[in-house]
Amino acid sequence: MRMDLTRWTVRATGDLVEVPAELVDTLRAGVSATVPGSVHTDLLAAGLIPDPYLDRNEDLVQWIGLTDWRYETEFDRPAAAGAAALAFDGLDTVAKIELNGRVLGETENMHRSYRFPTGELRSEGNELSVTFASAVRYARARAAAHPLPRTNDGEPSNFIRKMACNFGWDWGPSLVTAGLWRPARLEITTGRLASVRPVVTVEGTEGVVTVHTEVEGEGTVRIRVAGIEATGDTARVPSPQLWWPHTLGEQPLYPLEVTLEAADGTVLDTWTREIGFRTVALDTTDGAFILSVNGTPLFVRGANWIPDDCFPHRVDAQRYARRIEQAKDVNIDLLRVWGGGIFESDEFYAECDREGVLVWQDFLFACMPYPEDVLAEEVEAEARENVVRLAPHPSLVLWCGNNENYLGWFHWDWQERLAGQPWGATFYEKLLPAVVGELDPTRPYVPGSPWALSPERDALDPDYGCQHVWDMWNERDYLGYRDTVPRFVSEFGWQAPPTFATLTEAVHDEPLAADSPGVLHHQKAFDGNGKLARGLAPHFAEPETFDDWHFLNQVNQARAIRLAVEHYRSHAPRCMGAIVWQLNDCWPVTSWAAVDGAGRPKPLWYTLREVYADELLTIQPRPEGLTVFALGFTPETVDVRRMSVTGEELASAAVAPGTALGPEFAAGDPAREFLVADAGDKRAFWFFAEDKDIAYPQAEFTQSVTGFDGGYEVTVIADTLMRDVCLFPDRLAADATVDFALVTLLPGESATFTVETEARLQPGDLTSAPVLHWIE
Structure with missing residues (x-):
């Protein structure tokens, strides 16, 4: 029996000196809270804080991360036989769990789940509380007591096992969360499957599934795959259809059911998943970095994935499905889950399974040295849990130890500043590969990204392994992408503002300008606008208006990535992959994303559809x-x-x-x-x-607009050369979408844009600047 615990109260506790004075009494008394959830979203729902995604409101809610919070609920014991336990799928982060005045346990890791036996319960009115200490203060205290020098800006998020980008990133705000971010429930069982770990392989013409289980209580484990009963712990499926990435084939999935049965045949517990049969390998011969599925090497057409919301509990199955659909629609065949975020929920990986999108999974380390002595026990526990949890998914094809920590070791003065102190290499080179080798031996593992196939070799050696190519954006023009041919590129990118509708929904500056306060607040990269300006200067005249600035930077982003991807693809098989930074955003921001924080595609998204197409000229x-x-x-x-x-x-x-x-x-x-x-x-x-x-002629064209149920068709017939013609209907209606962008027309050629919207638009507005835009 399982009973979800969803209705709670949250109250501020402890020292409230950071809390605005007008809120102290209300927050001591408590407000209604939802689980899964977070303090920020609970306070937002209660009308006590402004939306931190709007304008500069982020600055007004920093006190939340500096405050301790207590979640409280009551429940009655159901009339069911068995041992009771409280299960928490995610606690964010430093928590004390108390039941009826007894401490059940304490936690300090957002990336793990927890289960606490309750002992005897009252028939009614069991009082449960979860108290979260400030993650900011906790991390600061740990860092202050440790000799590891600070080599990162901002808060010491490397001292706590929490989503690193909560503390801010060059595309995200600092919104340090607390709360029960994944489901919580009461479980009463007489026997349970404590762990199920299938190892799925292909041997000749058979699919082989060996299931490793851990059982609490008494019972018999039964295993069925596609209706076939296992012999012992292994099931063999004759001639299964192979699972492929969507760019190479179909995605047949087979049901795997594991049950725990009592002696009388009563089912005590059930675990089900859909699995796929496929092989995966990583070839690093002579410096290569070639991913193969079912023996077929592929040029990876990928994108990096960050948490889709600063408050991850808000990302439900429907939202995952939409993002993965957006990836698939532009021929992306791999998403790299980046190491500064989270191990995503099961819905993400299941959707990738169904849609044939491969997953490269980073372990959760990014851009910082990590204190091995402080974190080792927690790192091993979270790794073991998540490797077991994710291993059934055929879409998962690669484990990676960290993001950019070898880059830091070689290029960010770490060696001198660390002076021999452990910084995480033991995790990446020993602990994590041992965990993967033990629990998930069918998948390759690499210690980091970038990774030049040896810890002794400069991580940015283009002749070996996977590279991050950031000197074009940070220091040079994007024409420099053509100067080298890496074996595989797992990060590269170029910034642009979000769509106009997304920007103006979030920022209300008057007048709106590239350097107006709200726009600048939604630009988190160091000297981001300066880099945008320097990136435009070699290619375009300086924009005179905000509309021109917005348009030209979006075009420049698309141009940069087109040039890079076409260059890398043209050098296959020496180069066998490009993973653009990044697919998505977590809030409305100027960033490298193809899909902005409101889920709207930027012009880059349409360009990816072309340069990642199966056929490219x-x-x-x-x-x-x-x-x-x-x-x-x-x-x-x-x-x-x-x-x-x-x-x-x-x-x-x-x-x-x-x-x-x-x-x-x-x-x-x-x-x-x-x-x-x-x-x-x-x-x-x-x-x-x-x-x-370029001496572009003055554009001459004719246009027509035809309405239909649910939208409009806008046809542009060019009488002159018109380069990179775009239609931006979101400037007229927030729900408006268009089917393509950045089309170049020769004299006499035409393009018909399909606009979908429920709004009633004026035809003339659809063919006027700045809705209709091109390079002049």
Whole structure:
């Protein structure tokens, strides 16, 4: 018997000097709380704090993370036989659990679940409390008492096992949470499956499932896979269909059911999952980093995943499904769950299983040295629990020890500042691979990202392993992506503001400007706007209006990632993967995301759909000259034209893909000429000059708008060259979406945008600036 505990009261406790004076009495008395939940969302629901996602309200709620909080509830004991226990799937973070005045236990790890036997219960009125100490104060106290030097900015989140980005990141606010962030319940059992760990393999033509179980109480374990009863702990499925990533095949899933039965046949406990049969391998021969599924190497087309909300309990199955659909819709076949966040809920991985999206899972260490002596016991416990929990999912294909800690060791002065002190390497090189080897031997493990395949080799050696490429955004122009060919790129990215609707829903500056207070508050990167300006300068004239700033930075983000991905893909098989930073955001912010904090796609999202397509046509510079590559398909020839910006064809030829273009395709006047290549429905452009230097003609076009039930079709017919035409209907209606963006039209060509919205829009507004925008 299981009884969910969802209705609680939360009250501030202890020293309330940080609490605003007008709230002290109310918070001492307590307000209604919801589980799963957090203090922030409970106070927001009670109308006691402003929404921290809006304007600069984040600054007004910092006291929450500096305060202790007590959650309280009462429950009656159900009339069921058996031993009672309280189960907590997630406690955030430093907690004391008390029942009827007795301390059941204390915790200090957000990334674990807990179960406490209750002993005898009252028939009515059992009083349960969970008191959370301030995570900020706890981490500060630990850091102050430890010799490990500070090598990170801000709070010492490396001293507590909590979602690191709660303390702020270069795309996220500082909102240090507390609460029961995953479900809590009372369980009464006479026998239970304490742990179920299936190991799924493919042997020849058979699928083999070996299930390891731990049982509390008495009972017989029975295992069925696809209706087949196991012999002992192993079931063999003849000729199963193989599970593939969606870019390579289908995703057949098979039911796995494990039951614990009493001697009389009564079912005491049941554990069910859907599993898939597939093999996965990582080839690192001669420095390579090649992921294979079912023996088929793949060029990974990926994106990094961060927590989709600063308050993760708000991300439900429907929201996971929407994000994963957005990833799949742009041909992303792998999501890397980044190490500064959380082990996501089961719904995330199950949705990836169903949709064929691979998962690279970081262990939860990011960008900081970690005190091994303080954290070792908790790290092992959380690793063991989560490896067992996630191992049944066929979508999970790689474990990774940390994010950017080897980068810190080699490039952030750690070696000098740490002076020989342990910093986490034992976790990444010994503890975690041992846990994975013991509990999940079917999957590869790497110690970190970036990782040059040896702890003795510079983590950023492009000839080995997986790389992070950030010097373009931080220091150089994105044309520099072409200077090296890494074996695999697990992080690279370029910033842009969120969609206009998302920005203006969150920021209410008057006037709105790139440097207005609210816009700047929603830019968390160090010198972020300065880097945006320096990134624009080589390519575009300085924007004169906010609308131009917003549009050009979104275009520049898409251009940067297009250039990088096409470069990396054109160098396969030396380079065998690109994982863009990042798919999603956790709040409304200027960031590297393709989908903003309100779930709206930025122009980058549409660009990913093109550059991650199975078939890609691209023009690339090579030492022997410009070369047309057909990636993923094999046309006999590609039609290439050199054209003037006024529409004249200056040269043309049908060329074999992979061969350098002849001298007739060299620019006579770079400011007034460009190349266009066509193969079937695939097209590629090459402009010889940057936009600020191109003599674009004054755009001339005709347009028409046709309404239909649920939206509009907007057709643009170009009479002149029009580059990167976009339609931004979210400027007119918050629910409005459009089906594509950034289309370049030659004279005489047309594009029809499909806008979906429930709003009634004026046709003229849909074809006027800044809703309709292009490069001028």
